[in-house]
Amino acid sequence: MTGGMRAAAVREVGSPPLFGTFAYPDRATTVPPRFPIEHGDAPARPPSERASSLVAVTCAALNPIDLHVASGGFFQGPPQVPYVPGVEGVGRVLESDHLPAGTRVRFELGHPGYGGNGALAEQVVVDDESMVELPASVADDDAAALGVAGITAARALDLADLGAGEGVLVLGATGAVGAVAVQLARLRGAGRVVAAGRNPEQLRRAVAVLGADAAVELDGRSVADLAAAFREAAGGGVDVVVDPLWGEPAVAALAAGNLGVRLVNVGQAAGTSVEMPSVPLRGHRAVVRAISTAMDDLSLRRERYSEVLGHLAAGRLLVDHVTRPLEDVAEAWAAQASSPGRRLLLRVRPDSG
Ligand SMILES: NC(=O)c1ccc[n+]([C@@H]2O[C@H](COP(=O)([O-])OP(=O)(O)OC[C@H]3O[C@@H](n4cnc5c(N)ncnc54)[C@H](OP(=O)(O)O)[C@@H]3O)[C@@H](O)[C@H]2O)c1
Structure with missing residues (x-):
């Protein structure tokens, strides 16, 4: 495939994302979707205060919020198309000032679609504060399903x-x-x-x-x-x-x-x-x-994720999930709309575990 990275993108408000290609993100110029999201009294941090990293995504989760934003019915209004949805995932660090390349992390993003892109793509730029390093004992799929x-x-x-x-x-x-x-x-x-x-x-x-x-x-x-x-x-x-x-x-x-x-x-x-x-x-x-x-600070979100990750790693907690290739994004999207009874994941890199 030429002309960009493998990705799923919403190209029309009210339509599911389609598998195809999307421009690779540039860490120097990309601002990840903001956390905490700006509404109510949530304080917003200027982009200059937020360090970001480039991550190669292995696995991303679908959440009801992804469908809600794409439908155009979210309180922030219709998203700006085209954009890559996906508020969370797992991957390997490619470029970062804080973590060595290759570090396996769970990451999350504010709401993609309002000037930023999400996890359903080969690469994504994420807020450093959103990343949690994963223990070797926890599989990518389990870590991705557990997040939100x-x-x-x-x-x-x-x-x-x-x-x-x-x-x-x-x-x-x-x-x-x-x-x-x-x-x-x-x-x-x-x-x-x-x-x-x-x-x-x-x-x-x-x-x-x-x-x-x-x-x-x-x-x-x-x-x-x-x-x-x-x-x-x-x-x-x-x-x-x-x-x-x-x-x-x-x-x-x-x-x-x-x-x-x-x-x-x-x-x-x-x-x-x-x-x-x-x-x-x-x-x-x-x-x-x-x-x-989404109005909670990333530090608090990281703390709570670490709590549940600890339970998962110790075998005390599980999240049912099913993983499909990114190419099947439209089918997974439709399944998420009808209460699948488990977290739906998309494998972004075909060779990942
Ligand atoms: N406030 C937040 O920060 C936040 C964060 C995450 C999620 N959420 C919201 O929390 C909800 C659940 O999220 P999730 O990730 O658990 O979604 P999910 O895995 O898709 O589960 C959906 C749940 O909603 C139930 N449901 C759907 N339609 C229903 C209806 N008409 N009557 C009764 N039950 C119905 C389903 O029941 P059955 O499967 O038994 O049909 C299932 O238990 C969503 O509305 C989501 O937007 C909010």
Whole structure:
């Protein structure tokens, strides 16, 4: 292939990325997509304060945010096409002022599509602060699959202020973020952990493999019935809810809360808005928090990634994933749109392990 590097690029807003070629990035002139992203009160750092490295990508992960940005529906507005999507990946350092060439790293980027490019390409320029050196014992695929899912689960549990022995309900436990949240809640000393989701096979796996104590299927039952099922599965009520769904499951989760229940919302897979009655909120002295982890500093993100990486390296945590060649990006994109039940990865370099 001539005329550039192998890459997947979104060429039209609202269309999936297409495999082809894209211009190689030049480290001297490329500014990686910004972290933390600029909204709310998040402080922005000028490009001059950010050291960057050139990385040869071996493996990149697809996340719901990649599809959201490409659709044009993200709050930052339609992306500037063409661009290479992909907020995270694993690769080998090619050029850097801080790490020797060849160092194997996990890296991440702010949101590509707003003046910067992402991980679905042979080479990418990344913020030095985003890179975490990987131990030899962790495979590229595992390290790539763990990233955003692990960081998000960890930050949700941070903000919930999970205490030892407290009951945790994980909504969307059938997805990547939820699956890590189930395992990490257990590792951080939770009491009973309840997994909730639609996919019955993944729910069984959450109990049999990930360590959940019970599962509740989100099968369209009423909010009152769902709340009763949550309470029963939790053996009374729940103290902490990790919520990538919003919608009616979040309402039912709060109705199943113990006094002082904390719900941390990280996504809206089950609905962008919902009628939230006041009584269960007041009656349970509920606290509802919400996060966009892209507003977190890279140092904090690196810390949380290192925490989950340590668990993964020790065999205490896993992230289900399936890896396809970069050439199959359009098919992987379509699969991600319909809740694949595992993290979808794209192998960028055909010869990598
Ligand atoms: N705030 C942040 O910083 C942040 C970071 C990462 C992710 N997120 C958000 O968190 C959510 C989950 O991310 P992920 O990476 O885990 O995605 P994922 O692996 O694709 O999982 C999607 C999850 O959403 C569930 N789901 C989808 N549509 C649903 C519906 N209509 N009703 C009920 N459940 C539904 C799926 O359930 P089934 O598989 O059982 O159908 C699955 O559990 C996404 O909305 C994502 O944008 C936010």
